[in-house]
Each structure stands twice: as C-alpha cells, then as structure tokens.
Amino acid sequence: MTFDDPASEFDGVDRVVDVNSNEVDNPDGPQVWYTDPFGKHGRTQPFPGSIRQFIARIDNTRGGLRAAGPTLGGTRDYGGPRVHAPN
Helix, strand or coil, X not given: CCCCCCCCCCCCCCCCECHHHCCXXXXXXXXXXXXXXXXXXXXXXXXXXXXXXXXXXXXXXXXXXXXXXXXXXXXXXXXXXXXXXXX
C-alpha cells in the first residue's frame, strides 16, 4: 500500500501531544523493544523494518492516580488537499 492510499493509516496530519497521561509500568521488563513504523507489534527481538525503542525500567503509575493536563493539537486540522507523507 502506498502512503497516499486512502486506506493507509498514515496521512501525516493527526498530531496530538499529551505528556501528562503517559504511564510506564515496566519495573522488571525489557529496556529495548522493536515495533513496526506505527508503534505496533512490539517485541524484544528486531525484525525486518522494525524500529528500536528504549523503555525505562520504572513504574510511574502513581498508584492509580489519573494525572491529567492540557493536550496540544487535538482540535487542530493539519490536513489539506496537498498534505501527504512525509510533511
């Protein structure tokens, strides 16, 4: 599938940042894993086309406290008739 196919998951225009809701519950897990370009299909061993990602060995879940704050970009439309990946 090409990047500009309407069925493609990636169109490059959905950008949201929310650093307040990130939770890492990995005190005893791996420090490196590999995913596909969409961040899915994570495993601890590399595979063709995989992207290496580093993960902290921590538990920052704060005992179930759902810390939240503002997000950036969630309501903005970054799309347009000429927007395509990469942009």
